[in-house]
Amino acid sequence: MIWASWSDFFDMGGYGFYVWGSYIVSVICIIGEVMLVLKRKRTLLKHLSLIHEATKEEKINETTS
């Protein structure tokens, strides 16, 4: 085992700020990108289903009136 303790692990031999500074930002970017891309998809699907509903009602109104 390389690390004697957890505090040893977080300290990274005195380079903790730099090592964790790079990994934390990487994790934020990756999770952030996944969230953005999923949100874009969800919003679009919701939008498309609303349009679909609206056009369906229009067609029903056209045939009944």
Next chain:
Amino acid sequence: MAINWFKYSSPASFYVLAGKMIPLFSIAATILFAVGLYIGFFVAPTDFQQGEAYRIIFIHVPAAWMSMFLYVMMAVWAGIGLAFNTRLSSMMATAIAPTGAMFTFLALWTGAVWGKPMWGTWWVWDARLTSELILLFLYIGFMSLQAAIDDPRRADKAGAVIALVGVVNIPIIYFSVKWWNTLHQGASVSVTSSPKMAATMLTGMLIMSIACWMYAIAVILIRTRTIILERERNTAWVSELKGVSS
């Protein structure tokens, strides 16, 4: 087994195929990231020169590789779209750009926080760093140009031109450490010579790179599917989709 590959060049069939592939790539990415980080932080030994600071390599090098690979992929798809007028290839190019830009940013960022303790500076205008920064501007330029043009097919064509012209920057980034006397170190891994690092370090780095590939493919496929829906929203097959018609 004969597979009609051209079938999947139609956005409608690609949409279905990509939907099946996304979970596989997502799972592979998750597992490989876990294994790669475990090797990087718990198996790979301390570097005799850089101490623990070198552990940034496990994200820095994969991010830098991805930034270049993805640019080439983007240019290839954009070029195919321009030459053969295939809609799906242009959509792929558009979907690659944000992920490529993110990896370029990460390569620059992790490089800066690595440079500070090792070189004593966050940034220098050396050839490697400057050409990587230009890569970020190329990605941003590609995305802003496409966003500024309303007609998607015209945006595809304009984007393709910028993507293809920008490809010249990729060999400049790659060979910058050889062509110029840079502060940035030379290639850590090369095809022609044996790696200049411990086997476990190399293993960790390669696993992290494959993990980044799997991640990039998964997220790009999700984005491609969204772009397909956006552009094909007036077609019958989209209005019959489960999420839309229910």
